[in-house]
Amino acid sequence: MHQPPTAAPSSPLAPYLRKAFLFLSSSPRLGRAVTDSRLAWRGARRFVAGQTVEQAIAVVRELNNQGLTASLDHLGENISRLEDARQTADAYLLAIDQICASGVRSGVSLKLTALGMDLGPEVAEEQLRRILAAAAKSQPVPFVRIDMEGSAYTEPTLALFHRVHADFARVGVVVQAYLYRTAGDVERLVAEGSGPRLCKGAYLEGPEVAWPRKEDVDASYLRLAGRLLSPASRDRGVYPALATHDPAIIEAVKQLASKLGISRDAFEFQMLYGIRRDLQLALVKEGYRVRVYVPYGRQWYPYFMRRLAERPENLAFVLRSLFSESRRT
Numbered sequence: 139m140h141q142p143p144t145a146a147p148s149s150p151l152a153p154y155l156r157k158a159f160l161f162l163s164s165s166p167r168l169g170r171a172v173t174d175s176r177l178a179w180r181g182a183r184r185f186v187a188g189q190t191v192e193q194a195i196a197v198v199r200e201l202n203n204q205g206l207t208a209s210l211d212h213l214g215e216n217i218s219r220l221e222d223a224r225q226t227a228d229a230y231l232l233a234i235d236q237i238c239a240s241g242v243r244s245g246v247s248l249k250l251t252a253l254g255m256d257l258g259p260e261v262a263e264e265q266l267r268r269i270l271a272a273a274a275k276s277q278p279v280p281f282v283r284i285d286m287e288g289s290a291y292t293e294p295t296l297a298l299f300h301r302v303h304a305d306f307a308r309v310g311v312v313v314q315a316y317l318y319r320t321a322g323d324v325e326r327l328v329a330e331g332s333g334p335r336l337c338k339g340a341y342l343e344g345p346e347v348a349w350p351r352k353e354d355v356d357a358s359y360l361r362l363a364g365r366l367l368s369p370a371s372r373d374r375g376v377y378p379a380l381a382t383h384d385p386a387i388i389e390a391v392k393q394l395a396s397k398l399g400i401s402r403d404a405f406e407f408q409m410l411y412g413i414r415r416d417l418q419l420a421l422v423k424e425g426y427r428v429r430v431y432v433p434y435g436r437q438w439y440p441y442f443m444r445r446l447a448e449r450p451e452n453l454a455f456v457l458r459s460l461f462s463e464s465r466r467t
């Protein structure tokens with residue numbers, strides 16, 4: 139696979155802003171203050187489909203009409219009370235119910251820390267199994283994707299995934315190209331015939347576990363995408379989900395797929411709601427499958443901060459649109 143051109147950081151301040159936003163994303167106190175601000179919510183709306191499942195389903199229906207599929211994410215993470223873990227699982231049961239009742243084409247994505255991972259893996263497993271059992275009884279069975287969080291959770295998340303995957307077929311996990319360990323994790327997933335979602339990784343990680351330089355992360359992404367699309371992986375039934383907005387990587391994946399003679403429905407691209415809609419629609423027009431990750435709910439603060447960290451210019455965009463909105467009103 140050819141290497142993407144090395145993207146220069148958009149501003150010399152970008153790496154510092156990235157760290158600052160990622161640091162802020164883990165402050166519960168700031169999170170509580172910001173979540174109650176209507177102004178901040180108006181900024182976050184660019185990336186968050188709404189606060190209720192009905193609003194999220196309406197967004198998914200619109201995406202479906204444009205040829206895109208979706209994965210619904212009920213926002214929330216790092217809960218510390220058993221009651222909250224149960225409530226998160228209940229929210230997913232409702233989402234699955236609504237997906238089936240409305241007939242939209244969507245799966246769900248979830249975070250194990252929202253299901254009680256910090257209280258113990260057995261707590262998260264019990265809630266995850268409730269969700270998987272409800273999904274398995276639905277028609278059609280929605281795909282349940284387990285998001286990957288900070289590196290402290292990588293091992294327990296993969297261990298839990300392998301346990302539930304032994305009992306449920308329509309469940310998958312996420313791997314992050316910035317972690318050194320991921321090549322090994324991908325081998326095990328390929329051996330099991332499980333196609334992961336491959337992303338670059340969105341958390342603040344140290345050089346002892348993750349590549350600090352963007353060029354190295356991009357190169358790792360391409361190596362892993364190459365492995366997931368290889369004939370050996372396809373022979374095992376692997377269906378990869380390539381999650382990125384990076385045009386150079388998307389182009390490289392398209393070229394590799396065409397060189398290997400892989401049909402456009404044998405894998406999918408995934409992107410986040412509100413980001414590069416132009417690219418999402420262009421890919422659909424070319425005949426590729428594109429799934430949009432659609433977050434909704436009240437706990438949008440850490441998710442919003444991570445989106446600002448990925449592209450600090452978003453802050454200027456959000457502030458500009460709030461300013462022009464307030465002038466209009």
Ligand SMILES: Cc1cc2nc3c(=O)[nH]c(=O)nc-3n(C[C@H](O)[C@H](O)[C@H](O)COP(=O)(O)OP(=O)(O)OC[C@H]3O[C@@H](n4cnc5c(N)ncnc54)[C@H](O)[C@@H]3O)c2cc1C
Nearest residue numbers: 285286337338339340381382383384408409410431445448
């Ligand atoms: C469907 C999906 C699911 C994900 N799930 C996880 C997960 O489970 N765990 C995890 O750690 N990470 C997850 N991520 C986030 C991912 O790890 C990256 O942080 C994020 O996708 C940005 O990386 P990139 O591949 O788009 O490339 P980058 O090199 O960061 O960006 C490439 C280009 O994409 C555009 N872009 C990227 N981000 C933004 C943004 N926020 N706003 C506007 N434009 C932007 C810009 O044009 C940028 O130049 C997910 C991403 C996607 C798309």
